Amino acid sequence: MKSKSLWRISIATTLEAEDAVAELLGTIFNCAASSYFDVEKQMSVVSVYFSEKDFWSRKIREEILAGIGRIKGYGLKIGAGKIKLAQLRREDWAESWKRHFKPINIGDLLLVKPSWSERRPKKNQAAIILDPGLSFGTGQHPTTGFCLREIVAAVGRLAQITEKFKNAALCRKAAISKSFLDIGTGSGILAIAAAKLGYEPVRAIDFDPESVRVARANARVNGVLNKIQIVRADVTKLPAKPKSPFDLVCANLISNLLMAERKKIAAQLKPGGILVVAGILKSEFLEVQREFEASGLKLISSRGEKEWRSGSFVSRARKKF
Numbered sequence: 001m002k003s004k005s006l007w008r009i010s011i012a013t014t015l016e017a018e019d020a021v022a023e024l025l026g027t028i029f030n031c032a033a034s035s036y037f038d039v040e041k042q043m044s045v046v047s048v049y050f051s052e053k054d055f056w057s058r059k060i061r062e063e064i065l066a067g068i069g070r071i072k073g074y075g076l077k078i079g080a081g082k083i084k085l086a087q088l089r090r091e092d093w094a095e096s097w098k099r100h101f102k103p104i105n106i107g108d109l110l111l112v113k114p115s116w117s118e119r120r121p122k123k124n125q126a127a128i129i130l131d132p133g134l135s136f137g138t139g140q141h142p143t144t145g146f147c148l149r150e151i152v153a154a155v156g157r158l159a160q161i162t163e164k165f166k167n168a169a170l171c172r173k174a175a176i177s178k179s180f181l182d183i184g185t186g187s188g189i190l191a192i193a194a195a196k197l198g199y200e201p202v203r204a205i206d207f208d209p210e211s212v213r214v215a216r217a218n219a220r221v222n223g224v225l226n227k228i229q230i231v232r233a234d235v236t237k238l239p240a241k242p243k244s245p246f247d248l249v250c251a252n253l254i255s256n257l258l259m260a261e262r263k264k265i266a267a268q269l270k271p272g273g274i275l276v277v278a279g280i281l282k283s284e285f286l287e288v289q290r291e292f293e294a295s296g297l298k299l300i301s302s303r304g305e306k307e308w309r310s311g312s313f314v315s316r317a318r319k320k321f
Helices: 018-028 059-072 090-100 142-167 189-196 211-219 255-260 263-268 282-293
Strands: 007-013 036-037 045-048 080-089 103-105 110-113 126-128 179-182 204-206 227-231 244-250 270-279 299-305 308-315
Touching: 007 018, 018 045, 018 059, 036 282, 059 080, 080 244, 103 142, 110 142, 110 189, 126 189, 126 308, 142 179, 142 244, 142 270, 142 308, 179 189, 189 204, 189 211, 189 227, 189 244, 189 282, 204 211, 211 227, 244 263, 255 263, 255 282, 263 270, 263 282, 270 299
Parallel strands: 110 126, 179 204, 179 244, 204 227, 244 270
Antiparallel strands: 007 045, 007 080, 036 045, 103 110, 270 308, 299 308
């Protein structure tokens, strides 16, 4: 029996504009976009996939072109910006990912790899198996990489910070639980990494029901579904006074959403907890930093890569918002 074909619409762009283009396609087609970076051509390709061709029309093309124009207006270099519609076999789609999705080491503690890779983890290194789906990227973007590195680094930081708060009579327990919240989980890679590293409890939320489905599937493949609570939820409706705040929170979201919901996001932290924010353009980071510091947080780590800058903040004290 012949497998059905897939239709792919893709845009060739730059790494700088990759997230903006992915958001554009995701908004137009109401699904998450996948992307990969072609090292040889130094070009990012952002795509969405469909089983039928009825999604395509002249009106849709004009809408995409208008969106590309807006992205250029934001000052991002769009690169070629070429829109391509292609029909491909599912087998060809799978093989194309095998060429572009390679294993990634996150320090000595994490290895992220596709199921077809024969790379073995190092001693004491946890392995995350993550295959790209029809609508999801591979987690290789700089902002995701920063979040993964901070999840690893936060293990030591949380121990130090907790000891400090304990000595100040602000923390009763000597040991930390390392609870983790992933806001905007997508493929679930951050929550899976946290569960593999011993964070407990681990909660992951996303407003997109397809993201929730895929995140659960990925958690199941990695044997940690029973360790993660993955639910559909809206960041704008997070509780202002949660009953069980978290030691570590990751929010890989666009800058506008981060700033608009900063108080609710910050409220999810325990005193001395760490917040990792990503998905921020370098030109916007200072404003994001100011807003979160005004919400009772202090910047403790920051990293810029390409056009992106991400940061980690510590909660100095519980504030009343």
